[in-house]
Structures are given as structure tokens and as C-alpha cells.
Amino acid sequence: MEDEVDRLVAAWRRERPDLDVEPLEVLSRVSRLARHLDRARRIAFAEHQLEPWEFDVLTALRRAGTPYQLSPGQLLTQTLVTSGTMTNRIDRLAKKGLVERLPDPSDRRGVLVRLTDTGRDRADESLAGLLAQERAILGELSRAQRAELAGLLRQLTAPFDNIPG
Amino acid sequence: MEDEVDRLVAAWRRERPDLDVEPLEVLSRVSRLARHLDRARRIAFAEHQLEPWEFDVLTALRRAGTPYQLSPGQLLTQTLVTSGTMTNRIDRLAKKGLVERLPDPSDRRGVLVRLTDTGRDRADESLAGLLAQERAILGELSRAQRAELAGLLRQLTAPFDNIPG
DNA sequence: CTCAAGTATCTTGACATCGAGAGAAATTGG
């Protein structure tokens, strides 16, 4: 089955036969697939009255385990946004009653963001929904193919995640 | 080499051992990698005084071949943005002298967006820069692995690209 | 021990961009 990137690559080969555009076969697919996933996630989360960014923050806290709290700084590295954005997100989640801010007892500069009980339930419900949707998208692939794909992608993400930057 | 998604999956297995979170191994890596790529692209394009969104539009026109023109509607499907966004982008590109709007001779509702000579040069230069960067990122993988990865990703993108939605 | 300089953490405010939805203009088909 052909996809939009096949057409894109074919067009480049016609217009710029002097260039080797093979890298696009991988990385353009990654970017485009990510945009499709964003849209699909947005729809899936709407059932739980959550925006994708809310899900990202709530589940980061949920994964931290009891007592479900992290500093804004820790949330930054997990969600790949800037500090100004995170302040804003915490404000809005706090206003909805899904998280609360607590002073960090060991560092008065710091803040701890803690999941409320409602926030915890919301995170759990919407994770289940997300997994169901993702399983449908991955239905195209066998279990072995999924493992293969995960391994190859890890080789690309690891440098970004480990070398700071 | 471990990446952030390995840590994320391990955390879920600890917190929610009742759920099968295997889908995240693939799709969370896709989303995170895409964000890293966005940042890297932004830096690469800055050398050519281009934003990523400008690159997307200019290269779509460049790929169309002589006379380098497409309707806004055609640009929508290639760049995965909404019509209001595209109007805005065309405005800004036109103001910078990289594209121009022409009336569609066969449909007076319609518009054709055409690349200027400057725009064409800018697209060509920045494509070369992007490919160099992407080759560096893919350096981790052998040619065979890149082909394998491209094939697996195609299976995931094809349904989105072919079934409208 | 003390204090100044440097570093870390979070917040704020200015600015840019995006998406959703309504609206205007032209075309199509019965």
C-alpha cells in the first residue's frame, strides 16, 4: 500500500534527481504519523473531557506513583515543553481541580504538583481509552513487527533522550 | 541503550500491572521522536531564515514542478493543517516575497499559489540542509535497517493517508 | 563565619501561531 510519503519521495526524485532523499522515507513518515496520532488522540480524549496536553501532565504524575507528585522541573523533561508553558498548564489543571500545588518542604524555591483523587481517576480512565485506540492503529502489525519497530525507533530516540539536548 | 520510553513503560508496569501497555513502545516513541525532530529542524532551518512551517509550504510547491503552483486546498492535504491556517501562512509568505497569489483562471472562487524565484531558491537550499541533518540522525542505522523501518512505518501511515480522515 | 556572586527554580508578560467555526463568493446539479 502506497502512502503520502511515497508520493512525496517520488516527486522529489523527479524534481531533484541530483539529491539522495532516502532519509525522508523514515523521518517524514515519523513526522506525519505523529500529526495523525495527535488528531486521533484529541478525539479519543474528548470522551473523557481531556485535552492531549492535560493527559500528558496527569499521566506523568500518575506514573510517579504514590503520593503522585513531581516538581514542575521534572514535568518539563517528561513532556518536552518549556517552563513557561508548564506553569500555565499547572495553573489550568489546578483550576479544574485535577492537581494542586504544594510548597516543596526541602527547597523554598520549589513547588510540588500533586494529583488530586479526581485527577488520578481521570488519568486512569483515559489511559485505558488511549491504549484501546493505539491497539487498533497497530492492528496492522504482528507482535514481532511491533517489537522490531520499537527497537529501531529506540535507536533513534536514545541519543536525544540521553545526551541532554 | 535505554530511552525515555523504556522508563515510561517500566513505570506503567509498576503502577498499572493490570494493563498491557505494549502499544506505547511504538507510538510514544513516534510522538516523542517527532517532537525532537521538530526542534532539530527549527535549528537547521534558521540558517536559511526559514521557519519549519515555511519550509513545508515552499517545498510542497517546489515538488509540484513547473510552474510551481498549487491551490490552497491542495496545500492543505499535503501539510495537514486547516484552511484558516493556510490562508494565514500564504499571507505571510507573500509578504516576504516567497510566493504570490494568482486568480485561478478556471474557477473564480479559487486561487493559485505560485512560488517566486526567490522562494524556489530558498526551498532548494533548505532541503539540502535538512537532508544533511537527517542523515546524521539516521547514522545510527544501517541501510537495511532504514529500509525495514520505512516499510513498517508505511504500514501505519497508509491507512491515514488513503482512507480520508 | 559571612557575604557576594553565581546558579537553580519557577512565574510573568509580550508576542506569534494555530485551529474552529462563521461567512462570503462562485460553482454545480437537478
Next chain:
DNA sequence: CCAATTTCTCTCGATGTCAAGATACTTGAG
């Protein structure tokens, strides 16, 4: 010739980044 559709534009609210600021911690010379 009219209703439905297509195509593009416009406006508005929401969100993101960046740079600067406020506060607190840390380090090291004297």
C-alpha cells in the same frame, strides 16, 4: 433558477515560546 456544495478568508480564543524577573539556594574567598 434555486439549493447544496466547494473554496477560500476572517475573526477569535487558546496555546506555545522566549526573554526577563523574583526568589531561594550554593559556593568559596577572606
